[in-house]
Amino acid sequence: MSITLAEIKRGEKGIIADVSSIHIPLKLLEMGCLPGNSVELVQVAPFADPMYLNINGSHLAIRKETAIHILIEISNE
């Protein structure tokens, strides 16, 4: 099942399925936010925004408004 990254819950893991390259800056892609890579929600700030993620081993925080442009598949672990 595909959901946007904005909907991931804490502790859940997923695989990035698609990124909308118009909305996602190159910098984020270069930090590893690419289809096929793993993603996990580490921590959320109050109001669930921004999101503290582990993408492909890189720890970074992005805003929810960016996360909605990234599609992921939740992997069952």
Place this chain on the structure above:
Amino acid sequence: MSKQINVALIGNPNTGKTSVFNALTGLNQKVGNYPGITVEKKEGICKLPRGVKAHIIDLPGTYSLNASSLDENVVIELLLNKNDKDFPDVAVVVSDVENLKRNLLLFTQIKDLQIPTILVINMADRMTYKGISLNIPYLEEQLETKIALISTRKNQGISDLKDLITNYKELSTKPCLNASEIDMDYFDNLRKAFPNQLLYKLWLVITQDVNFGKTDRNEIDAVADFKTKSKADLKRLQQKETIKRYQFINDTLKKGQKIDLSTAKDLRIKFDRVLTHKVWGYLIFGIILLTIFQAIYDWSSVPMDFIDSLFASFSEWTKNTMPEGAFTNLIAEGIIPGLGGIVIFIPQIAFLFLFISVLEESGYMSRVVFLMDRIMRRFGLSGKSVVPLISGTACAIPAIMATRNIESWKERLITILVTPFTTCSARLPVYLIIIALVIPEGRILGLSYQALTLMLLYLIGFGAAVGSAYILNKILKIKSKTFFVVEMPNYKLPLFKNVALTVLEKTKSFVFGAGKIILAISIILWFLASYGPGNDFNNAEAIVTEQYASQNIPDEDLQQHIASYKLEHSFIGITGRAIEPVIRPLGYDWKIGIAIVSSFAAREVFVGTLATIYSVGSDEEETIKNRMAGEVNPILGGPLFNFASGISLLLFYAFAMQCMSTLAIVKRETNSWKWPMLQLIIMSSFAYLVALIAYQLLK
């Protein structure tokens, strides 16, 4: 002397690149600026085996060669310009063993420029702890490079790195990625048009946003004809390129790196669970701030008192030792007190920079950015604005430069405009001396009233910054893409050497930068205060003696009266009294007026100015503070620095825009005089208004 080897240190942020730089160069380093721009340029000399020397440049941290800020642009401009005198003979890419995959992306890009490249894998001491094992020979073979596995923390591997630099000529320059794979047809065309050019280099030039600076592009000017691809197409290709690079990296690491998660320990999660918690996170942040202010106040009071009395007796000693005359007076009354006014604040400024650099080195600052983003956004700022606002407590200039990593122009502009409200270290001298004069000693809950007042002033500064940001956010109609990515680095114990070097460097530049202005102003002020036009000044002695002729006053007092009469009729006295009507409603006399006017050059001049003016008028060996406490309000009587005028002055300095260097930097970063002029006018009139209200209510 043999030829120097030019070495460029390149790496992602948070890889310990600066530690490597410090380990290689030690104290043989200097910090300047790249010509024409305000990006910090760090370079140093490193002695290599066999008498060879390396000239090392520490380039700004970047995640890739696709620049998205002025700082990152410096990296690509240097690497593309073979004629630059700093063009590296060898590039040293610094990576962090825990983020090798991401760090290698930049490595492959640099290697593809066919510059001899050494890979440094830093923080090797954490490998066992993280369950990582590396097959170095395999990685060297796949990446066609030499690898130095080092730990700056344990001081291991640095000499291996030096050996590799010495033998840089043995390095392969074979690229990692065949650029043509990105788009066969397109690159075929490029190759035909520029048979002698490196394809990847052409590709970089084509895809760069050229708005940042002037790349040396004579060779590639013709490329303009080749922009047959739309921006969206180019970006799609860049994405494809990135994917290809990661494929190569993943294949390489599959065999070259093993991570045993069962033995890996992760403190990050434990720390973050508390430090980024919705309640504890903010509470801890608050406590950290409170501790910093209390410490700045308490720890530095002893060295400050010492410096103050040292300068007072030095001034006295000069007077007694050197032959009497104008020159001695200039030194004893102009230069020494003026310099004393700046040296006295070294302890506090050093402590402030110490705390800021510890917060940044430890990785905690990113957590603050994360915690504050949502709140700051409500005010039109970004979580990343917190870093400028906090480092603005040291100095607005580096703080404004630190806004460069804010991705949205509107958020960045607002941050630039409001940062000068935060209490910078130049305000500290003014605050401290006035607090010491008008706020009573005593403690509540272990915190001194004086420290609390200082804390309150910092809060007022932040409040003004955030409040004006909120207004600006409503007024400014700027459409810009908002976007926010922040790396959350691992927690690290700050390296003593890094912190010490930062504190040393920043304090030095503060003292010398401000010192020059203060010295110049002190000399000018002394002249203006020691000479005057007309009869009143030149015959002061006769006039005053006659005035007091009927009263039988001691000679000492008479001399005092003569001196102050002279001061009042000197050039500075005349100027001061001309502006007095404007500042009298704020509770100041003309001497404070002069200090305020001269501190539009830089705030910290205030204390030095008063020190100079007061010492011209007295013979006694006295500390600055005692002199100020002794001043009497010429109209109302009573001490000039009382609660009302003190608070009014504090508020004036909290809000007024009094720093020419900041205005210059704002002009540079916003590329227009409009914004710095707005800052100057709005902030200063607001300051006047608030100070006026405060004095009128409190007097």
